[in-house]
Amino acid sequence: xxxxxxxxxxxxxxxxxxxxxxxxxxxxxxxxxxxxxxxxxxxxxxxxxxxxxxxxxxxxxxxxxxxxxxxxxxxxxxxxxxxxxxxxxxxxxxxxxxxxxxxxxxxxxxxxxxxxxxxxxxxxxxxxxxxxxxxxxxxxxxxxxxxxxxxxxxxxxxxxxxxxxxxxxxxxxxxxxxxxxxxxxxxxxxxxxxxxxxxxxxxxxxxxxxxxxxxxxxxxxxxxxxxxxxxxxxxxxxxxxxxxxxxxxxxxxxxxxxxxxxxxxxxxxxxxxxxxxxxxxxxxxxxxxxxxxxxxxxxxxxxxxxxxxxxxxxxxxxxxx
Numbered sequence: 001x002x003x004x005x006x007x008x009x010x011x012x013x014x015x016x017x018x019x020x021x022x023x024x025x026x027x028x029x030x031x032x033x034x035x036x037x038x039x040x041x042x043x044x045x046x047x048x049x050x051x052x053x054x055x056x057x058x059x060x061x062x063x064x065x066x067x068x069x070x071x072x073x074x075x076x077x078x079x080x081x082x083x084x085x086x087x088x089x090x091x092x093x094x095x096x097x098x099x100x101x102x103x104x105x106x107x108x109x110x111x112x113x114x115x116x117x118x119x120x121x122x123x124x125x126x127x128x129x130x131x132x133x134x135x136x137x138x139x140x141x142x143x144x145x146x147x148x149x150x151x152x153x154x155x156x157x158x159x160x161x162x163x164x165x166x167x168x169x170x171x172x173x174x175x176x177x178x179x180x181x182x183x184x185x186x187x188x189x190x191x192x193x194x195x196x197x198x199x200x201x202x203x204x205x206x207x208x209x210x211x212x213x214x215x216x217x218x219x220x221x222x223x224x225x226x227x228x229x230x231x232x233x234x235x236x237x238x239x240x241x242x243x244x245x246x247x248x249x250x251x252x253x254x255x256x257x258x259x260x261x262x263x264x265x266x267x268x269x270x271x272x273x274x275x276x277x278x279x280x281x282x283x284x285x286x287x288x289x290x291x292x293x294x295x296x297x298x299x300x301x302x303x304x305x306x307x308x309x310x311x312x313x314x315x316x317x318x319x320x321x
Contacts (some may be wrong), residue, residue, distance in 0.1 A: 019059035137185035138205040152177040161209040176217035232282030252297035
């Protein structure tokens with residue numbers, strides 16, 4: 001048993017029993033008196049726990065003063081590696097969306113670090129060694145994210161003011177949230193829009209005000225959500241599927257073959273190293289954006305109207321130069 005597990009066990013024993021003799025500690029933890037002394041010092045210094053020896057009762061007691069509860073780490077016992085993993089996950093979450101959960105995980109992070117001890121604070125290296133780049137992500141206001149996530153889990157309706165970028169207009173909506181989606185560096189809310197009387201995906205960063213109402217959220221089955229919002233291409237999915245067939249030249253084919261454009265895509269290799277990719281889609285907007293980023297290394301084979309749409313976009317772009 002490592003020190004992290006021992007000090008958690010000592011703390012747990014002191015909370016569960018009124019008084020514990022040193023012999024009980026030594027026997028249950030299978031440690032020497034010197035190690036027990038070091039563990040007590042660690043708990044007193046690191047967690048500021050008041051652990052006293054009561055001569056009358058011949059055992060150790062945990063003082064239940066006002067300052068104790070703040071530094072107790074109750075709940076399940078963790079190994080040092082598990083705590084280290086939790087710290088890494090917290091840091092990655094903070095890089096994923098800075099400040100999003102600081103209010104809730106910040107205090108826990110400090111307690112976990114305190115438990116590991118100064119010599120084990122290698123989790124602070126995470127930010128130096130693992131970088132998450134937000135090149136195309138849009139910042140989310142943390143207070144709105146908390147309201148939206150709370151409503152989603154509590155199954156309450158949301159009153160939103162939403163800025164629709166495609167039409168550059170603001171609307172007040174009542175939404176029954178169904179699920180939060182993290183897609184390509186950005187957060188979206190899938191929900192039933194009571195204004196439009198249908199399922200919609202809302203960019204969380206475009207929410208300008210958010211508050212919970214007293215009404216229960218309308219429930220939509222997951223299968224219905226997936227059929228409407230998960231059947232087509234990307235976040236612009238819809239209920240009616242079409243299929244695009246794309247041919248990639250060898251220079252791009254190896255990259256595309258390693259990518260997942262859609263869960264139900266198909267790939268076929270052609271002679272000479274070219275790749276045929278077929279993907280379902282509903283709204284062409286995002287699919288066309290992905291096609292255009294491969295420039296001359298991709299050709300749209302079908303449907304014909306999608307091929308014409310891409311040709312027109314390329315022609316318009318060429319005209320600017």
